[in-house]
Amino acid sequence: MTTSLRDEEGSRTGIVFLKSRLLMKRNPLILFFVAAIVAVMLFTGIRMARNNRAGNSGKGQLIGNLAPDFDLQTLDGKDVKLSDLRGKAVLLNFWATYCGPCKVEMPWFVELQKEYGPQGFQIIGVAMDDASTEDIAKFAKDMGVNYPILLGKESVGESYGGVSVLPTTFFVDRDGKVIAREFGLQSRSVFVDHIKRALSQGQAVQARR
Numbered sequence: 001m002t003t004s005l006r007d008e009e010g011s012r013t014g015i016v017f018l019k020s021r022l023l024m025k026r027n028p029l030i031l032f033f034v035a036a037i038v039a040v041m042l043f044t045g046i047r048m049a050r051n052n053r054a055g056n057s058g059k060g061q062l063i064g065n066l067a068p069d070f071d072l073q074t075l076d077g078k079d080v081k082l083s084d085l086r087g088k089a090v091l092l093n094f095w096a097t098y099c100g101p102c103k104v105e106m107p108w109f110v111e112l113q114k115e116y117g118p119q120g121f122q123i124i125g126v127a128m129d130d131a132s133t134e135d136i137a138k139f140a141k142d143m144g145v146n147y148p149i150l151l152g153k154e155s156v157g158e159s160y161g162g163v164s165v166l167p168t169t170f171f172v173d174r175d176g177k178v179i180a181r182e183f184g185l186q187s188r189s190v191f192v193d194h195i196k197r198a199l200s201q202g203q204a205v206q207a208r209r
Helices: 002-026 028-062 100-119 133-142 154-159 188-200
Strands: 071-073 079-081 089-095 121-127 149-151 168-172 178-183
Touching (some): 100 121, 100 188, 133 149, 168 188
Parallel strands (some): 121 149
Antiparallel strands (some): 089 168
């Protein structure tokens, strides 16, 4: 009886396979569409893999090297160059107004700026969304932000390995070298550890204004 059932199942499978082959022969367009879909999937996968390798390579090279310099404007139109902060430990935070985790960590940043600012520590927020300057300014005011918010550019994000995750935070020591980076929301203690390390490394000099 078992053999009979297996034979019956095999016959059904064979019939389905033959019907499928006949359907393919009668509808050559199906073959074309299937091949096109497979080709697109392969192309997309290969491209993503290459981009990920390039991005990871760029990010890995940042640690221990000078942070890429930039010149961005604050919400009130003033120019800020990262290299002008040499001598201070810097927390560079890429964020956006629509980013939920960013809203969680911002109050911590306000507290940390107050606590470690007198020791030569500076937080810089880089807004990476398409909101208007007015909306970003209102958001920052509502959050009680006490550190500079800069209007980000894609080119700046790319120089830091591509900011595909928000928030993304870099920690820069007094000599301008990247010592750590964090993707996404982290605990407050993680930020404190990196800040203390950044403050302890490099030469403490008065940053140019």
